[in-house]
Amino acid sequence: MTTNNKNNFRLKAxxxxxxxxxGTISLPSVANDSFNGVVxxxxxxxxxxxxxxxxITVKHKEKGITRTVTADENGQYTLRKLPIGxxxxxxxxxxxxxxxxxxxxxxxGSAIVYNGVLINEGSDIERISVNANAIARIDTASSTAGVVxxxxxxxxxxxxxxxxxxxxxxxxxxxxxxGNFNGSPSIGGSSSAENGYYLNGLNVTTLxxxxxxxxxxxxxxxxxxxxxxGVSAEFGSAxxxxxxxxxxxxxxxxxxxVEARIDPESLNSHHDxxxxxxxxxxxxxxxxxxxxxxxxxxASGALVEDQVFxxxxxxxxxxxxxxxxxxxxxxxxxxxxxxxxxxxxFINENHSIEFTSINFENKNTYKTYDYDxxxxxxxxxxxxxxxxxxxxxxxxxxxGLISDDVSIEVIAGRVTDQTFNTAADALPWVGSYLxxxxxxxxxHTSSTITESEFTRDQFRADLMxxxxxxxxxxxVDYYDTHIDxxxxxxxxxxxxxxxxxxxxTGSDKSGLAAGTPYIDQRIRRDFSDSHVKSLxxxxxxxxxxxxxxxxxxxxxxxxxxxxxxxxxxxxxxxNQIAPRLQAIxxxxxxxxxxxxxxxxxxxxxxxxxxNIVQGGSRRxxxxxYNTDALDIDGHPVINADGSPSRGEQVNYFxxxxxxxxxxxxxxxxxxxxxxxxxxxxxxxxxxxxxxxxGVRGIYRELKRSIEDADLQTVLQNWYKKQGIESNGWIxxxxxxxxxxxxxxxxxFNGDGNVDHIVLSADEVAQPQxxxxxxxxxxxxxxxxxxxxxxxxxxxxxxxxxxTAGLVNDDDDQADPGWTVSYDYxxxxxxxxxxxxxDRRHAFKLxxxxxxxxxxxIGLNSTLIDGKPINKMGIHPFGVDSxxxxxxxxxxxxxxxxxxxxxxxxxxxxxxxxxxxxTTDWVAQFxxxxxxxxxxxxxxxxxxxxxYNLFNSDTQTTVYQNGTTTNDNGDVVANPNWGxxxxxxxxxxxxxxxxxxx
Numbered sequence: 001m002t003t004n005n006k007n008n009f010r011l012k013a014x015x016x017x018x019x020x021x022x023g024t025i026s027l028p029s030v031a032n033d034s035f036n037g038v039v040x041x042x043x044x045x046x047x048x049x050x051x052x053x054x055x056i057t058v059k060h061k062e063k064g065i066t067r068t069v070t071a072d073e074n075g076q077y078t079l080r081k082l083p084i085g086x087x088x089x090x091x092x093x094x095x096x097x098x099x100x101x102x103x104x105x106x107x108x109g110s111a112i113v114y115n116g117v118l119i120n121e122g123s124d125i126e127r128i129s130v131n132a133n134a135i136a137r138i139d140t141a142s143s144t145a146g147v148v149x150x151x152x153x154x155x156x157x158x159x160x161x162x163x164x165x166x167x168x169x170x171x172x173x174x175x176x177x178x179g180n181f182n183g184s185p186s187i188g189g190s191s192s193a194e195n196g197y198y199l200n201g202l203n204v205t206t207l208x209x210x211x212x213x214x215x216x217x218x219x220x221x222x223x224x225x226x227x228x229x230g231v232s233a234e235f236g237s238a239x240x241x242x243x244x245x246x247x248x249x250x251x252x253x254x255x256x257x258v259e260a261r262i263d264p265e266s267l268n269s270h271h272d273x274x275x276x277x278x279x280x281x282x283x284x285x286x287x288x289x290x291x292x293x294x295x296x297x298x299a300s301g302a303l304v305e306d307q308v309f310x311x312x313x314x315x316x317x318x319x320x321x322x323x324x325x326x327x328x329x330x331x332x333x334x335x336x337x338x339x340x341x342x343x344x345x346f347i348n349e350n351h352s353i354e355f356t357s358i359n360f361e362n363k364n365t366y367k368t369y370d371y372d373x374x375x376x377x378x379x380x381x382x383x384x385x386x387x388x389x390x391x392x393x394x395x396x397x398x399x400g401l402i403s404d405d406v407s408i409e410v411i412a413g414r415v416t417d418q419t420f421n422t423a424a425d426a427l428p429w430v431g432s433y434l435x436x437x438x439x440x441x442x443x444h445t446s447s448t449i450t451e452s453e454f455t456r457d458q459f460r461a462d463l464m465x466x467x468x469x470x471x472x473x474x475x476v477d478y479y480d481t482h483i484d485x486x487x488x489x490x491x492x493x494x495x496x497x498x499x500x501x502x503x504x505t506g507s508d509k510s511g512l513a514a515g516t517p518y519i520d521q522r523i524r525r526d527f528s529d530s531h532v533k534s535l536x537x538x539x540x541x542x543x544x545x546x547x548x549x550x551x552x553x554x555x556x557x558x559x560x561x562x563x564x565x566x567x568x569x570x571x572x573x574x575n576q577i578a579p580r581l582q583a584i585x586x587x588x589x590x591x592x593x594x595x596x597x598x599x600x601x602x603x604x605x606x607x608x609x610x611n612i613v614q615g616g617s618r619r620x621x622x623x624x625y626n627t628d629a630l631d632i633d634g635h636p637v638i639n640a641d642g643s644p645s646r647g648e649q650v651n652y653f654x655x656x657x658x659x660x661x662x663x664x665x666x667x668x669x670x671x672x673x674x675x676x677x678x679x680x681x682x683x684x685x686x687x688x689x690x691x692x693x694g695v696r697g698i699y700r701e702l703k704r705s706i707e708d709a710d711l712q713t714v715l716q717n718w719y720k721k722q723g724i725e726s727n728g729w730i731x732x733x734x735x736x737x738x739x740x741x742x743x744x745x746x747x748f749n750g751d752g753n754v755d756h757i758v759l760s761a762d763e764v765a766q767p768q769x770x771x772x773x774x775x776x777x778x779x780x781x782x783x784x785x786x787x788x789x790x791x792x793x794x795x796x797x798x799x800x801x802x803t804a805g806l807v808n809d810d811d812d813q814a815d816p817g818w819t820v821s822y823d824y825x826x827x828x829x830x831x832x833x834x835x836x837x838d839r840r841h842a843f844k845l846x847x848x849x850x851x852x853x854x855x856x857i858g859l860n861s862t863l864i865d866g867k868p869i870n871k872m873g874i875h876p877f878g879v880d881s882x883x884x885x886x887x888x889x890x891x892x893x894x895x896x897x898x899x900x901x902x903x904x905x906x907x908x909x910x911x912x913x914x915x916x917x918t919t920d921w922v923a924q925f926x927x928x929x930x931x932x933x934x935x936x937x938x939x940x941x942x943x944x945x946x947y948n949l950f951n952s953d954t955q956t957t958v959y960q961n962g963t964t965t966n967d968n969g970d971v972v973a974n975p976n977w978g979x980x981x982x983x984x985x986x987x988x989x990x991x992x993x994x995x996x997x
Contacts, residue, residue, distance in 0.1 A: 332366025514969025739768025
């Protein structure tokens with residue numbers, strides 16, 4: 001008995017020592033493969049000798065694909081270009097027992113580290129103990145931050161479909177409130193137009209604005225990686241974050257499935273209406289209705305076993321809705337017959353080709369009625385309107401293993417996105433700002449008639465080469481986006497335009513005395529047939545500097561051009577050199593904890609949208625009239641043609657002529673927009689390796705931006721100094737780098753001579769762009785026990801500066817690079833402060849609880865601090881940028897109001913950005929329950945999800961204009977300042993039934 005105890009103790013001690021040794025062996029350094037899976041590790045023996053020559057074979061459990069590699073002289077191995085999914089693994093060597101692993105889950109983005117120990121044949125050491133810690137939870141070769149979520153994980157959670165919802169699971173990400181922002185989130189303090197989205201290696205970022213991704217059929221997405229920091233050199237053209245996904249594909253077994261989803265109106269809640277302080281309605285949300293339905297049908301299988309696989313999805317969806325206003329109501333249907341197809345051909349063990357095809361067209365048909373919100377009654381037959389959006393994706397990818405040490409990948413594709421609308425009537429948009437805010441007077445179906453097509457052709461090639469302690473990666477990518485766009489205002493004849501009913505300030509373009517009501521007819525025509533092109537190269541070395549230190553040393557070079565319709569470049573920026581550096585230190589040499597630090601520089605190109613609003617042909621005219629016949633509320637009567645009743649014309653203003661040359665669109669010394677990022681952190685296994693805890697510090701700084709501005713004032717100053725007649729007004733909307741000078745060539749004053757105008761930074765007198773983000777993130781994720789998995793995070797962050805970036809969700813202007821921030825110097829006075837996406841505290845918790853084998857409860861909850869509130873007003877004359885003797889002393893910012901208001905209160909005193917408080921904390925609690933039934937020997941899964949379980953209606957935005965103009969033209973306090981203008985979405989229920997066979 002004593003002898004047996006001693007032997008048992010000896011065996012266990014030996015096994016424990018071996019298990020410990022698994023973590024102390026050095027790991028091979030290998031650059032992660034962004035679009036495939038990687039398995040790596042070190043094989044050793046029980047006497048701590050590296051098992052050089054050991055054979056490692058993995059087999060995809062669904063596709064039957066095998067991949068074999070031999071451990072090098074250090075016992076290290078790497079398997080690249082693996083399709084994601086579950087694998088079995090065998091490790092063998094003569095004289096040793098074979099090691100088997102049956103469930104190796106290969107995911108996107110980071111490598112699976114499997115360190116195996118070979119046991120001498122005939123040994124009685126306990127194998128379970130030896131293999132206990134073979135799979136490492138921490139990747140000590142990378143410090144890219146973020147999360148990876150799989151479709152199977154999301155199926156158990158109350159998370160909406162789409163990349164934007166997946167992004168919000170990651171720490172350091174926030175939702176934006178802009179209704180035109182496509183739901184695109186902010187990542188790491190960046191604006192929502194500064195992220196990049198990829199699927200199967202193809203760039204699927206929205207083509208026109210960069211706001212989110214194209215609308216993909218979500219059922220086809222297999223895994224989604226959200227990179228929030230420490231992004232490697234292979235990704236560019238984004239200073240925010242990267243969303244990288246891979247789709248589903250076929251297997252050897254033929255699979256069929258169907259899922260039906262309905263979000264019924266009968267189970268929806270609606271928040272109460274919002275009202276102005278005088279009792280007029282602001283938002284009629286209580287009368288809105290919506291029922292959403294989606295049917296997903298898919299089939300997959302092998303056309304040739306172990307070699308050729310196909311996956312096909314048809315996912316039609318429909319949303320029947322009623323969107324109610326105060327005096328109009330739209331009753332419509334949005335429908336999309338989206339589909340997805342993928343073909344994979346594994347030519348042999350080392351070479352494969354995959355083809356991806358997607359269609360994401362959407363059609364919205366609606367009728368608009370005259371409507372009385374108080375009685376909930378429609379009037380008339382309604383007018384019909386139609387809009388169409390979307391397009392298709394074609395992609396081809398080749399992956400090849402040239403040798404055990406060299407692999408290549410080539411990706412080519414085209415993404416097309418179209419938008420056009422038709423209106424059943426020719427009624428223009430008419431809005432009145434005469435009394436206490438905005439009132440719509442028109443009953444139009446579409447205010448603008450648009451037809452556009454954006455096409456992005458893309459190509460990228462990547463090469464990976466392993467050499468001793470180095471893993472090199474080289475690549476090139478090229479994009480050519482073609483813009484074909486034209487738009488103009490609705491309305492026929494003299495009724496065409498956008499009609500603003502306003503009150504003169506005495507210094508606006510109407511020329512009328514302060515306090516006089518007037519009508520502004522704006523006719524803006526846009527045209528562009530142009531290109532945006534970019535070319536980038538990168539190189540990266542993942543260097544195992546010591547047994548415990550990995551250095552990832554990367555650099556990216558890029559250049560881009562934005563062209564006009566005649567092929568001339570109005571933006572041409574090169575020599576963008578972006579270092580990407582990471583240092584990762586295996587703290588104890590056991591692979592269970594790491595320290596890391598990163599530095600990265602990221603460049604942001606000028607968006608394709610700017611080819612329309614800046615580089616395109618835009619003619620923007622304003623015709624000013626006196627008012628005429630008024631209704632009982634004092635607003636103009638609407639004529640039969642839809643235009644407002646108006647008197648004589650009193651003025652005319654040509655804001656943009658539609659003409660121009662590259663020298664009039666952007667400064668010749670224009671430099672690229674870029675941001676620097678520093679991170680440092682620590683990650684470790686906790687609770688016996690079942691969970692990981694991490695802490696990360698982040699500092700990001702926008703070092704330079706590209707902005708549009710109306711620089712007419714400083715151009716006029718130049719003409720005056722030269723003694724040249726400037727004809728009173730010039731078109732001075734120019735792209736420039738704030739804080740820098742100006743170099744332009746154009747006949748701005750219309751005298752027939754091209755003028756070369758060079759102004760210093762002091763003469764332009766616009767402050768340098770500033771946006772800084774500091775954060776501290778704490779994370780905890782993993783298995784609490786066999787039933788509970790969680791991912792929890794807390795983020796403290798601070799975002800401050802004088803510009804939100806490409807877009808600003810305060811004013812819902814979804815024109816990247818075309819924000820109002822730098823339109824006039826006066827708008828930058830006291831503009832430095834807490835920015836719109838500043839959220840000081842954010843708590844996130846999501847996870848699942850396996851109640852029984854058949855029942856799973858899912859949770860997704862957030863508690864987030866409110867956003868800063870401003871108190872905006874009219875810029876007073878004679879102070880700050882408008883002071884006498886300053887370049888901007890004429891003070892064009894004095895006439896700006898609405899979204900262009902300045903940081904002054906009603907008394908003309910400074911009201912710096914973000915100093916008027918914050919909105920309320922927002923708590924969101926989503927809950928789901930999934931139940932699995934056995935039906936005809938297959939699984940039927942029923943899932944119910946409740947979003948915003950407690951139907952919280954916390955404010956998310958407030959009215960920020962602190963001033964208005966009274967009947968006498970005086971600037972006075974706006975009674976509506978601070979009122980709630982938007983809230984978190986009301987509770988709704990989603991029901992799904994899923995059956996696979």
